[in-house]
Amino acid sequence: MATNMTRGRAARAWHVLCLVLLPLLVAGAARAQAGDPLPSWNDGAAKARIVAFVRAVTTPGGPDFVAPAERIAVFDNDGTLWSEQPMYFQLAFAIDRARAMVAKNPALASRSAFKAAAAGDMKALAATGEKGLLELVALTHAGNTAEEFAQVVRDWVTTARHPTLKRPYTELTYKPMRELLDYLRANGFRTWIVSGGGVEFLRVVSEELYDVPPEQVVGSSIRTKYEVRDGRPAIVRLPEIDFVDDKAGKPVGIHKAIGRRPIAAFGNSDGDFQMLEWTTSGPGPRLAVLIRHDDATREFAYDRASHFGRLARGLDEGPARGWTIVSMKNDWNRVYEQP
């Protein structure tokens, strides 16, 4: 009897809920159907290709249907989801941190890479070679715990400004790409970031910037170890490279972290070539997209010329491989959230 009464109450509550929610739900559904999920993309071949792919893999019973579990999409970060000029933002972070560390401890300036970084002298920094850069990474990125490092990044991200655009780095994500992330997720995809940048750097901002949780970020890493310091367990960051998630490292990083081959991949440089190649060499429908930086007015125009984010092989071989080349200038009607 009690159960019947409970059911009766539940039934009434359900009914009332239906009546109240109905207009909202129907209106919402109509709006979503009518609305363009990619409003910052101009109509054109690139947008049409993306939409056709998503429709194909999500059409139940269709020849190209892909089960939701296999709808994995991977995105490069620097130059694909946010800007990377005049240098990778993480390098800007390393330089700012080198400066702050030298200010506290001037003896550090005796190391040439550190001195060059602190002085903002990119030529001198490049001249220190791989050894110098590794030393810079070791000193600016290691020696503390994972939690301490995340706090240092968080502090930097909230205060630093892009050198020429004079705005926070966090405002320099691409609106069309954020729409694309949302669009894919709304269609049952899981979106992963696969970056040549440091995974522990990127994880601090990935959720806020892209709604991508830390466990869906793959990147380069330094070695860490677990240690109980004064009774407090910690993950300690060591001055040693563990993994470089770039070029042929990207498919390896994807395999390590995800264990399945993605069906869609998005990049902007030859550092993403193998990731797109790996993605598109699987069976069934595949989507590979390269973002071409050709918009000197609203962002930067570089492609083949740049030191950071050079795109040459992808432009040469991509189209014949069925990859989609997106022109920032022509395919996007806006670049950032704030124009």
Next chain:
Amino acid sequence: MATNMTRGRAARAWHVLCLVLLPLLVAGAARAQAGDPLPSWNDGAAKARIVAFVRAVTTPGGPDFVAPAERIAVFDNDGTLWSEQPMYFQLAFAIDRARAMVAKNPALASRSAFKAAAAGDMKALAATGEKGLLELVALTHAGNTAEEFAQVVRDWVTTARHPTLKRPYTELTYKPMRELLDYLRANGFRTWIVSGGGVEFLRVVSEELYDVPPEQVVGSSIRTKYEVRDGRPAIVRLPEIDFVDDKAGKPVGIHKAIGRRPIAAFGNSDGDFQMLEWTTSGPGPRLAVLIRHDDATREFAYDRASHFGRLARGLDEGPARGWTIVSMKNDWNRVYEQP
């Protein structure tokens, strides 16, 4: 007008749906509330502790509420989710594979570890030391592509039988633990496996056995490289250890793969000690559980005595740390799906 008509039709459809689904939904909710989500667990301190923890972290507005994104639970595999006696199942796989390889290529028997493994001589295998075991792993686990290796594991898993229990290894998962995985997921947790075993071995079975997708499996690994062989891209497995996900390696593996500290951890041996320590040293509500193998009748009784899955420090220090010790004998009313 068309929109209004569409809305009208949608409204009617919605109304009909409500009427049809209502009894089902209400009945389902009543059953779920009434039902015990952990029927294979006997009432007792261990079960009560688990249920109280889950209620605490899922009660909105409560002092111990944890946002779903942070509801990460990590599970050891061997001895925690399935049996590990008389040896880790992956070692049984390596031995079977060594045997098959020697049958095809008798010259391989000149390597002492291989010879011992193929002969099933555990003492001789142990005598080859770490070098011998690494050689065994290198030869039985490397040299092929990731896809080929997964197929080899799949073939083995579907045909192999446990030496004493005479049934497929896949039937040797613990029913109480599978209920626990389901229960946690139904409460918004994401469940991860963090195993000392090989990640590429475990990923082949994790979804079928535990509903844990490959991207939520962390484990030991060998190095891989990306290679285009005769125009076909592949992940190639190299005979080199990349990462050992055991003891102090477990928090490191968790940090690498997840990037957040879990709030619940489940293990059965001292190889899990640091994982439980790391989990429980964070702020807020925490749950750490150790499964004690004390059931010689239905499974195996070992704990302090065993070579595989030895539990000593956890028993000595766990209770004072607030960790829950589960007795398989007393806390579980069944062990496997099939008695």
